[in-house]
Amino acid sequence: MAEQERxxxxxxxASPEAVTVKELExxxxxxxxxxxxxxxxxxxxxxxxxxxxxxxxxxxxxTAPDLGFLMQKETVEQRKLSRAAIETLAIxxxxxxxxxxxxxxxxxxxxxxxxxxxxxxxxxxxxxxxRMTPGRPVTFVVTPQFLDHFGLESARDLPGLKELRAAGLxxxxxxxxxFPLGTAQDDDDEDDEQSELFEDP
Numbered sequence: 001m002a003e004q005e006r007x008x009x010x011x012x013x014a015s016p017e018a019v020t021v022k023e024l025e026x027x028x029x030x031x032x033x034x035x036x037x038x039x040x041x042x043x044x045x046x047x048x049x050x051x052x053x054x055x056x057x058x059x060x061x062x063t064a065p066d067l068g069f070l071m072q073k074e075t076v077e078q079r080k081l082s083r084a085a086i087e088t089l090a091i092x093x094x095x096x097x098x099x100x101x102x103x104x105x106x107x108x109x110x111x112x113x114x115x116x117x118x119x120x121x122x123x124x125x126x127x128x129x130x131r132m133t134p135g136r137p138v139t140f141v142v143t144p145q146f147l148d149h150f151g152l153e154s155a156r157d158l159p160g161l162k163e164l165r166a167a168g169l170x171x172x173x174x175x176x177x178x179f180p181l182g183t184a185q186d187d188d189d190e191d192d193e194q195s196e197l198f199e200d201p
Contacts, residue, residue, distance in 0.1 A: 004028065004037040005044070012041075018058035018148065054153050056144045065151060085115050089124060093146070093158055097128040097139035116140070124149070 007028050011019060024034045038059055042052040045061075053062050063071060081089070088111055091103050103111050119125045124146040128139035142155060152158065 001033070001037060001040060004032050004034070005041045007032070008034065008037045008041055012052065012059060012061045015060070018055050018060035018144065020058050024059075053151075055148050056154060058144060060148070062148075062151075082115075084112070085119060088115050089119055089142075089146075092119075092125050092140045093142050093155060096141040096155065099131060099137040099139050101137065103140075 008024060011024055011027055021034050021038070024038075025032070028034060038052065042054075045052045049064055049067055050061050051064050053060060087107055088103055091106050092098055095102065095106070100111055100116070116125075120127075122145075123143055125140050126143050128141040130136040130138050146152075147154065
């Protein structure tokens, strides 16, 4: 088992992307217990500067969250997402799989194609299965890249309402439908003015 741990460690360390158990089994000698080796390796790395973590159905080595400040000088500062993009992404994350019509119903305004396209290009969302309803609308779900970026094993690990309020991430905004008809701004108008998903910091 110690030798199997070393092999798993070598593959995870060298891989630029998270690796599935199946991919590890294909690389390692026949008869290896990859799943058990991963658990042993994960335990061995607890409390160290690098952790072995599970991201959905994949595994990877990542810097311990509390040491992220050490990497700040080496990371590229990204511009903030627009409010329309953040709201759309949050709805997909918490209600997946969800259709565009459902996103618009929750937000109370129409969703521009540019917002969805940019989130798809960032690989934070992807197309899910079509709904078995009239029109067979496509659904959207978050991706492993989204989970990896926010340090989540699965969408079930997303913070709840109490945690979001405690962190000051929920605004005291009236729920959708509270405004008279015609007062809610369409995302297309926002895109015409902004022409892109991101706002300058």
